Amino acid sequence: MKKIGIIIIVCILVCIAGGSFLAIHLIRNVEFSETSIVREPLNYEKTEAFTSVHLDLTSMDVRIEKSSENAISYRLQDAKKQKQEYSVDHGILTVKETISNKHFVGHDDNEVIIYTTNDSLVVNGNLVAGDVEIQNLTMKDSRITSVSGDISIENSNLNNSTFVTTSGDIEFDGQLTGNNSLTTTSGDVSVENIDNVSVSASTMSGDIEIGDNEFSGSVNQVLGSNNATLTLNTTSGDIEIN
Structure with a gap:
């Protein structure tokens, strides 16, 4: 019986040692795989x-x-x-x-x-998982779509341009000429420092804020004079205009 007990203990120790060796081997493989990326x-x-x-x-x-x-x-x-x-x-x-x-x-x-x-x-372009960031430019007759990325347009002018993302947010800060559209399915839309534009905003399950006023569903409003148009759409996100 003592021999059987000793054999069982030895087997257990061998199994533990083998498991430790396998774990070390896997860790080393993972480390090698990560460091092998150029x-x-x-x-x-x-x-x-x-x-x-x-x-x-x-x-x-x-x-x-x-x-x-x-x-x-x-x-x-x-x-x-x-x-x-x-x-x-x-x-x-x-x-x-x-x-x-x-x-x-x-x-x-x-x-x-x-x-x-x-x-x-x-x-013009199509992105799958990437974000878009545009600074200090006028974008004319343009269209950019992204599936899961955010779109940020800073200190720029949009002229007859369209930006679309499915699950990302859209932020715009700048001036507008012509007809423009910002659309997202499940993200938020934020617009800063716009004037002299006719705004059409709609959302199904989010809120719409224009300055200090809050709306739901859809709203049409002229900010300043009607020199340009901006259409904002989101399905389940919020729209904020300042």
Whole structure:
């Protein structure tokens, strides 16, 4: 009986040792997998002059801003599974992201920054999981859509432009000319410092605030003179206009 007991104890110790070895092996594999990812640094490359931008991005955030030269910079989370290409042809800057692995999951490190010397750009594009940030520009005849990203437009002018996101928020601060639209399904819409515009706002399950006044459902109101139009729509979010 003593021998049987000793054998059982030995078996238990072997199992514990084997489990510890397996755990260490898995941890080392995870560490190796993480460190084996090649993250590109944020680079900076000058480009030819352009007046239009076309975006086709899956996991990358994009920022567009006024600068003293035309350039592009970008960073990829995993250079082995992602590829970012750009070209300028007939004044159109095309930026495209390609994912080689369908199981790839995006990361906050993925970003592309576009610098332009122009005061005004035509920007069209589709994003899946990326955010959009635009600063100090006039966007004319433009349309940008994002599935799960936020859209932020700061100190800019919209001229006959449309921005759409499904589950992200939209923020706008600037001036308006022509007909413009900001639409989200489950996000909030916030608009700052607008005047001389006819506003049409609607939401199904959120609140609408225009200054100190609160509304529900839908509202049409002219702020200043009727020089431009702005349509704001959200299904389950709030709309705030200041």
